[in-house]
Amino acid sequence: xxxTPGDFSWGMVxxxxxxxxxxxxxxxxxxxxxxxxxxxxxxxxxxxPLEIMDIWPKRIPGKVENEPVQxxxxxxxxxxxxxxxxxxxxxxxxxxxxxxxxxxIFPGGTHVQIFRQDKAKFIVKEFLNNPNRKPETExxx
Numbered sequence: 001x002x003x004t005p006g007d008f009s010w011g012m013v014x015x016x017x018x019x020x021x022x023x024x025x026x027x028x029x030x031x032x033x034x035x036x037x038x039x040x041x042x043x044x045x046x047x048x049p050l051e052i053m054d055i056w057p058k059r060i061p062g063k064v065e066n067e068p069v070q071x072x073x074x075x076x077x078x079x080x081x082x083x084x085x086x087x088x089x090x091x092x093x094x095x096x097x098x099x100x101x102x103x104x105i106f107p108g109g110t111h112v113q114i115f116r117q118d119k120a121k122f123i124v125k126e127f128l129n130n131p132n133r134k135p136e137t138e139x140x141x
Contacts, residue, residue: 018058024066068097074131075101078120080109102127102135 075098079091091103104123106113113120123135 014052014056018053018056019061020065022053022058023061068093070097072100073098074127076124076127076131076135077101077103078113078123079103079105080111080113080116081105081107082109083111085111100132102131104135104137 075094077091077094079086079088081088088105091105095101095103104120106117106120109117114124119139123137126133126135
């Protein structure tokens with residue numbers, strides 16, 4: 001079964017953004033990006049409209065919540081070469097703190113490759129079946 005953006009719980013999305021993301025954002029950058037033409041924005045306001053965020057319940061997280069997670073558990077990270085929401089350098093930062101991570105960047109890809117690439121679904125299934133094996137990516141490159 002294909003998961004689509006319509007399958008999301010928007011209340012959960014808003015709660016996450018308002019409590020886990022926005023507290024650590026630079027609103028000067030957000031305002032700047034909002035003034036750019038939509039094709040050049042690096043921030044997708046449809047994921048968390050600022051009007052909703054003003055009224056959505058929020059809390060002030062501790063600074064430790066913005067620190068990198070570290071551990072030995074195998075982790076799969078899918079990214080797109082042109083992802084403006086979670087750029088490739090985020091995957092590179094994660095990889096430094098999670099030595100058993102498997103990073104797959106889709107050439108020419110954008111955000112949420114699992115919705116856009118059939119190969120992404122195969123890689124996820126392959127990882128879940130054998131998380132200690134490097135994903136097969138030669139068809140991507």
